[in-house]
Amino acid sequence: MSGRNAPHVPTPKVISRQISLTSRTGMNPERSLGACGENWTTKSSSMTPTTFCWRRLLVNLTPKLCRMDEKPNLPENIMGPLRILVTGFEPFGTHQYNPSQEVALGLEGHHHLSIAGSEMSINAEITSRVLTVDEHGAIQTANSLASGESWDAILHIGLCDSCIHPRVEQRAQQRLSMRIPDNSGRMLHEQHIDGRGDTGCWIDISTWKKQDFSCDFELSYDAGLFVCNETYYHTLHALQLHSALQLPPPCLFLHIPPTEHLSVASASQFALDCIATMVLPSPNPIVEVVAGLVTNKQGQVLLAQRSDDHTWEFPGGKCEPNENWADAMERELLEELNVKVEANRILGTWEHLRNGSMLRIHLIDCSISFGQPRADPSVHASLMWCDPLDHESMNWTGRDGAMMEYIAKYNSMPR
Structure with a gap:
């Protein structure tokens, strides 16, 4: 099946x-x-x-299987420490000092990462870079990935002068609209970066438990419209394009407040908390799942009703071993809907615990290149085109309702 x-x-x-x-x-x-x-x-x-x-x-x-009361045996003797890239920014605008630069540079070197309340830990080697606050700095990490550099995780850090708590960014927009010039004098207003569209990280930050972190934080879907957002946008797209893994290495953007609200030492510890949560293995077996966002000219979204429980979902399925997210998406929609699609970009990720396994459902923007969608009765009872704003009364599969709410609220559909 x-x-x-x-x-x-x-x-x-x-x-x-x-x-x-x-x-x-x-x-x-x-x-x-x-x-x-x-x-x-x-x-x-x-x-x-x-x-x-x-x-x-x-x-x-694959780590050796261990008893439930034993600490997982991570094969660092083979792998060596994980390689992490952490970036900060130089001062910009009226700021004579940018704490993100000090945090990034201070984290360079070897770290033993762990999560509060967990026995799991792993070694990491952090490389730090300071980015210029302009287009060159925004594309620097993406260019490094294109040239063959790779890391096991990337954390971009930037200053949010209006924040009181750190903000972990879930989404990067393809739009720029600058209130002040960047450090090269560029000042863009309501312009698209390129035509690839908004994209999101493949980490479900909504499941993070605040008690596991050293300070309070906010989950954000708006990284701004300045160079921070531009940097995040280019890096997320580059990782999706150049990684051969089933899912690209994790990447997040962290906005930190000014030092009067959060000291450099506290910001540094929180950054390490984020990195540890990004890279440490889940206590549950992970199942990577892709779900396709297919839209028509009217902006309606294609949904499929499951044959077994008659709930509605975005069509898709599980990634096969050693199959990357784009290939899995294209294969699943060919099998289920008899259409050829292009898997364009990852919009976001939602986790759902089922039968002891953690389903990580990645919503993928897709465009149909050939065929008309037809339901396979063994999988789906019917198909429907749905306006994203008319979703509240539907009986959803798992967290697919939250995925549709995200699409409706943040307008992440292709445009």
Whole structure:
């Protein structure tokens, strides 16, 4: 059975990580420079190949199963510390000082990351960079990703002079409208960055428990319309474009308030709390699920009614092992709706605990390239085009209602 109706057998959590091909790993590629394939050997029997490329290698590392009362055994002796990029910004406008710069630079180096109330921990090596407050700084990280640099997580930090508490940003807009010039003198008003559309992170921040963090914080869907938003936008899109993983490495933007509301030391600790929450494994087996946002010319959204419980959902299904989010989305809609689509971008992620497994449902903006949607009766009883504003009375599957509310409220549909 295909799609989100298909039964799922929980499996141990798999940690996917890109590592450099060095003599430390004991790997001997059997193919010539630039070749790709699955034929390589390793002196370590605990490593299983998925994809081989000369410059980078994607490896699935499965921790040993342990008793429920034992601390998970993370294979750092093979992986080494996680590589984290943290960026801050130089001063801008009337600000002679930008605390995000000091926080980022102060975090550079080795850290042992953990979450309050959890026995899980992992080592991380943080690289810090200070970005210029202009277009060059906004695209710097995206350009680094395009040139082949990679990290296990990215945290951008910027100053929000109107904030009292830190704000964790869920969404980046494709729009810029500046109240002051950036540091190169650029001052754009109501302009699109490009035509790719708003995008969101693939982390469900709404599930974060505030008691696990060192200070209070706010969840935000508005990163502003200045260089902070521009930076987040370019990095999220670059990660989706250039990562070969099932889901790209996690990335967030953190706005911190001025130092009269939050000291540099407290902001630094909160940044580490965010990084730990981004990278530490879930206590539940993770199931990556893709759900397609398909719209028509009238701005209506395609919904599918499940055959089993007659609830309504965005059509989609589970990612296969070693299948990335875009390929999974295109495969699922071909199987379920008999249409060819292009999976354009990730809009956001919603988590849903079911039968002991954590479903991470990624809402994907899709455009139909061929065919008309037709329901497969074994999966869906019917299809419907729905106005996003007329969703409250519907009987939803899982958290699909929250996904539709997000679309209606933040107008994240293609335009």
